[in-house]
Amino acid sequence: MTHAGSGRKATVAAEGGPDPRTPLPELLRALDAGPDGLTSAQARERLTRYGPNQLRRHRRRSWWRELGRQVVHPLALLLWVAAALAWVSGTATLAGAIVVVIALNAVFASVQERQAERAVEALTRYLPQRARVRRDGRWQEVPTTDLVPGDVLAIGEGDRVSADARLLDGTVEVDLSALTGESQPAYRSADAPDHAGSRTEAGNLVFSGTSCLADEAHALVYATGMRTELGRIAALSQRVGREESPLERQVRRVAWLIAAVAVAVGAVFFPIGVLAAGMPVADAFTFAIGLLVANVPEGLLPTITLALAVGVRGLARTGAVVKRLSAVETLGSTTVICTDKTGTLTENRMRVTALHAGDELLDPLPERPDRPGVALCALAGAMVACNNAELRTDGAVGDPTETALLRLAAGLGLPDRPDRAARRAQFHFDPKLRLMSTVDAVGGELWLHTKGAPEEVLRRCTTVLTADGRERPLDDARRAELTRAVTEQADRGRRVLAAARRRLAATPGHPPGGAGAGPGERAGVERDLTFLGFVAMIDPPRPEVPDAVARCHTAGIRIIMVTGDHGRTAAAIARQVGITRGDATVVTGVDLDRLSADELRRLLSDRREVVFARVSPEAKLHIAEALRADGQTVAMTGDGVNDAPALRRADIGVAMGRTGTDVTREAATMVLTDDNFATIVAAVAAGRRAYDNVRKFILYIFAHATPEVVPFLVFALTAGAVPLPLTVMQILAIDLGTETLPALALGREPAEPGLMQRPPRRRTEQVIDVPMLVRAWAFLGLISAVLVLGGFFVVLLWAGWRPGDPTGPGSPLHGAYQQATTMTFLGIVACQIGTAFAARTEHASLRTVGVTSNRLLLWGIAFEIVFAALVVTVPVLRDVFGTRPPPPELLALLLLFPPVVWGADEIRRAALRARRRTATRTG
Ligand SMILES: Nc1ncnc2c1ncn2[C@@H]1O[C@H](COP(=O)(O)OP(=O)(O)OP(=O)(O)O)[C@@H](O)[C@H]1O
Numbered sequence: 001m002t003h004a005g006s007g008r009k010a011t012v013a014a015e016g017g018p019d020p021r022t023p024l025p026e027l028l029r030a031l032d033a034g035p036d037g038l039t040s041a042q043a044r045e046r047l048t049r050y051g052p053n054q055l056r057r058h059r060r061r062s063w064w065r066e067l068g069r070q071v072v073h074p075l076a077l078l079l080w081v082a083a084a085l086a087w088v089s090g091t092a093t094l095a096g097a098i099v100v101v102i103a104l105n106a107v108f109a110s111v112q113e114r115q116a117e118r119a120v121e122a123l124t125r126y127l128p129q130r131a132r133v134r135r136d137g138r139w140q141e142v143p144t145t146d147l148v149p150g151d152v153l154a155i156g157e158g159d160r161v162s163a164d165a166r167l168l169d170g171t172v173e174v175d176l177s178a179l180t181g182e183s184q185p186a187y188r189s190a191d192a193p194d195h196a197g198s199r200t201e202a203g204n205l206v207f208s209g210t211s212c213l214a215d216e217a218h219a220l221v222y223a224t225g226m227r228t229e230l231g232r233i234a235a236l237s238q239r240v241g242r243e244e245s246p247l248e249r250q251v252r253r254v255a256w257l258i259a260a261v262a263v264a265v266g267a268v269f270f271p272i273g274v275l276a277a278g279m280p281v282a283d284a285f286t287f288a289i290g291l292l293v294a295n296v297p298e299g300l301l302p303t304i305t306l307a308l309a310v311g312v313r314g315l316a317r318t319g320a321v322v323k324r325l326s327a328v329e330t331l332g333s334t335t336v337i338c339t340d341k342t343g344t345l346t347e348n349r350m351r352v353t354a355l356h357a358g359d360e361l362l363d364p365l366p367e368r369p370d371r372p373g374v375a376l377c378a379l380a381g382a383m384v385a386c387n388n389a390e391l392r393t394d395g396a397v398g399d400p401t402e403t404a405l406l407r408l409a410a411g412l413g414l415p416d417r418p419d420r421a422a423r424r425a426q427f428h429f430d431p432k433l434r435l436m437s438t439v440d441a442v443g444g445e446l447w448l449h450t451k452g453a454p455e456e457v458l459r460r461c462t463t464v465l466t467a468d469g470r471e472r473p474l475d476d477a478r479r480a481e482l483t484r485a486v487t488e489q490a491d492r493g494r495r496v497l498a499a500a501r502r503r504l505a506a507t508p509g510h511p512p513g514g515a516g517a518g519p520g521e522r523a524g525v526e527r528d529l530t531f532l533g534f535v536a537m538i539d540p541p542r543p544e545v546p547d548a549v550a551r552c553h554t555a556g557i558r559i560i561m562v563t564g565d566h567g568r569t570a571a572a573i574a575r576q577v578g579i580t581r582g583d584a585t586v587v588t589g590v591d592l593d594r595l596s597a598d599e600l601r602r603l604l605s606d607r608r609e610v611v612f613a614r615v616s617p618e619a620k621l622h623i624a625e626a627l628r629a630d631g632q633t634v635a636m637t638g639d640g641v642n643d644a645p646a647l648r649r650a651d652i653g654v655a656m657g658r659t660g661t662d663v664t665r666e667a668a669t670m671v672l673t674d675d676n677f678a679t680i681v682a683a684v685a686a687g688r689r690a691y692d693n694v695r696k697f698i699l700y701i702f703a704h705a706t707p708e709v710v711p712f713l714v715f716a717l718t719a720g721a722v723p724l725p726l727t728v729m730q731i732l733a734i735d736l737g738t739e740t741l742p743a744l745a746l747g748r749e750p751a752e753p754g755l756m757q758r759p760p761r762r763r764t765e766q767v768i769d770v771p772m773l774v775r776a777w778a779f780l781g782l783i784s785a786v787l788v789l790g791g792f793f794v795v796l797l798w799a800g801w802r803p804g805d806p807t808g809p810g811s812p813l814h815g816a817y818q819q820a821t822t823m824t825f826l827g828i829v830a831c832q833i834g835t836a837f838a839a840r841t842e843h844a845s846l847r848t849v850g851v852t853s854n855r856l857l858l859w860g861i862a863f864e865i866v867f868a869a870l871v872v873t874v875p876v877l878r879d880v881f882g883t884r885p886p887p888p889e890l891l892a893l894l895l896l897f898p899p900v901v902w903g904a905d906e907i908r909r910a911a912l913r914a915r916r917r918t919a920t921r922t923g
Pocket residue numbers: 340341342343399401402429431434435436451452453454495496497562563564565566
């Protein structure tokens with residue numbers, strides 16, 4: 001580490017960039033920059049010189065290494081042992097075939113993992129990061145990748161800092177935890193003395209990857225991309241492992257269990273084959289190995305990873321970018337959505353429709369109002385002064401609440417532009433105080449202008465402005481009258497904002513407050529105000545929200561509105577969009593603070609229709625905690641910096657991509673690119689669908705175990721009087737080529753009707769449950785086994801075979817026996833086709849989804865058929881797999897198999913549906 005240089009030239013640190021701890025003038029010189037930023041041409045030139053401001057992506061694992069990893073995967077190791085045993089026992093073909101199984105699976109798994117990785121990486125495209133920089137003498141928004149050393153960067157509350165920079169002015173509170181692990185916020189100020197020690201401790205530096213929690217500052221970028229502190233850490237650190245989702249964990253456990261069963265089946269078969277059926281030891285051994293290999297579900301896990309990744313990609317297209325694969329399954333089990341109101345349920349397009357100034361209520365606000373009187377001028381004047389938005393010819397910029405106020409002033413023919421030159425200080429909008437104030441120089445005097453929630457403004461007022469512009473004491477009766485007038489507006493779902501002002505005693509040169517002002521100072525200024533009036537705005541619900549709310553209700557998902565707005569406004573909007581039907585219980589932030597954690601939990605479980613209003617971000621955290629303690633799976637939205645802890649605590653933290661802060665986006669599991677409530681509901685549906693699809697292909701993969709194992713039981717139980725219906729190589733053929741593609745295709749099934757009409761999945765529910773195993777093994781599997789054995793016997797009997805007749809090589813019936821085993825092989829393939837169609841729906845009839853709606857599955861099945869045909873017809877393959885085509889008239893029987901398996905399951909599902917209907921009718 002280099003220390004601050006004292007020479008004229010800034011010390012160049014070992015990393016190649018200038019040392020940011022040198023005095024500012026030297027740093028500016030070293031960076032060839034000024035406090036007014038760069039020109040576009042300079043920025044362009046530097047971008048070519050330094051490269052884009054992004055962390056170099058970890059080099060992907062090479063193909064060979066990825067394949068290598070799959071080849072030594074624990075389940076693959078089991079197969080290697082099997083191959084070795086096969087080799088030792090002298091069956092080189094079987095050993096070779098097992099190696100091919102391992103290799104093919106490794107290739108498949110690598111392709112799937114890579115695709116999954118790519119799908120997740122592509123998500124960054126949906127969330128472009130932007131930064132405000134000064135270029136060509138004006139502030140502009142640029143992609144953070146375009147930042148270069150020498151840029152002057154604006155950092156505001158909730159922003160993620162996108163490069164390493166030295167503060168030029170202002171003070172900010174930053175969260176350095178990404179760099180230092182320290183969770184306490186740190187203060188960084190342009191005025192902090194130069195620091196010679198570690199950079200991260202320097203009081204005037206901020207770093208890429210950290211975020212600004214409060215206040216604002218301007219800063220000079222001195223390092224970008226891999227030259228930042230974060231870049232250096234990233235370069236050092238190993239690739240971060242992907243955390244395994246609960247679903248993947250469950251499936252891994254089941255895969256191992258089944259592998260153990262496969263080993264046990266193999267181990268049990270061996271003595272039975274030798275002792276009961278009189279098989280030669282070598283044959284029995286080979287067979288035991290074959291059985292083991294066929295039943296080890298080595299391809300299951302990557303298929304699930306890919307199915308989740310496909311879900312993630314689909315979600316991103318609908319406007320919900322999730323950051324973890326596991327979020328897809330959690331979304332599917334969501335039981336409660338806690339949503340804020342403004343912008344999520346409503347359009348966030350405010351328009352003032354009524355106002356109250358100087359004892360007069362204008363409701364509705366006339367299209368062409370008369371010349372405004374003194375009181376109205378004062379109200380509009382305060383709302384414009386205490387405002388950070390701007391009306392431009394190409395549209396409004398800033399907070400929609402504030403732009404609505406500017407539009408109101410413009411409509412009244414009053415000045416609609418905050419006079420920034422007159423502003424001496426600002427107290428930011430604080431969601432806890434629900435107030436914002438500015439200190440402005442007006443006509444040689446210093447005035448405080450405040451706007452905010454009416455009850456908060458009123459509480460701080462001692463006088464009220466009358467229609468003729470005089471100040472009158474605000475007595476209790478007048479206070480009550482004004483409160484009533486506000487409530488009337490709120491009851492109509494309108495958002496009400498009041499304004500007040502006060503002449504300050506301070507001299508214009510030394511304004512109080514501003515960035516970094518302590519809370520005590522703020523409270524000292526925001527008092528003894530004169531109430532100027534209030535405005536009521538409408539913010540219409542988004543048109544798609546009532547439908548989405550109704551979908552949630554039929555899906556058994558509860559919606560709780562948690563808003564900073566007035567209780568009455570919140571209740572009215574909740575009713576308008578259908579969240580509540582009757583009179584909802586409105587719990588305000590103040591009520592909430594009085595409740596213990598237990599009381600809150602009880603309230604939430606007793607009252608279904610509850611709306612939280614005027615709540616602070618901390619209260620959101622308590623609500624999330626109470627719901628989770630009650631066993632709910634909670635999705636919670638948020639947009640402000642202070643919402644981050646609540647978002648982290650919820651099962652699914654949902655941040656707003658458009659209006660939210662970078663801090664919440666980082667804390668969230670899911671970011672809505674359109675800020676729309678309906679998108680959350682679409683995401684829940686997508687989560688349910690992805691989970692269902694995983695179940696579908698597990699069912700499909702499990703179902704073939706029975707028709708593969710039952711023939712051996714028959715062979716063993718008849719003590720060899722019935723020859724083995726399937727050769728070991730044929731089992732491997734099924735495992736190798738005919739199964740994987742349809743399974744993959746099932747991972748992309750369209751949603752089943754009724755998906756959002758059933759209650760959410762319980763969190764404790766296992767992805768592989770008993771009914772599913774019964775359906776796979778004892779229903780679909782058993783029917784297939786009967787059909788397959790039927791086919792086998794028909795071919796043998798057709799050729800004149802009787803139980804006990806020899807069928808070995810050289811015997812007259814050997815050809816017929818080969819045809820019969822081929823029939824078994826083809827029978828299993830045919831039954832798997834029926835099973836694939838049956839597995840497409842869990843409850844509904846396939847007709848409702850469309851028989852041909854999954855094209856990928858049709859291709860998968862086509863491949864399966866072609867592969868099976870090749871195994872039976874191509875001479876080399878016939879030799880390897882020991883196949884021989886059965887007579888055509890018997891082959892035709894196979895055509896019946898898929899419809900029988902599929903049809904039987906259709907009947908089963910229809911019966912289940914009928915039973916459920918009766919149960920709901922009687923229940
Ligand atoms: N820019 C602002 N200046 C002054 N007061 C504001 C401003 N924006 C909002 N308020 C007041 O503070 C209250 C809380 O605002 P906040 O942004 O926390 O929640 P909200 O936008 O009303 O609702 P939600 O939490 O559903 O998004 C508002 O109801 C309003 O009275």
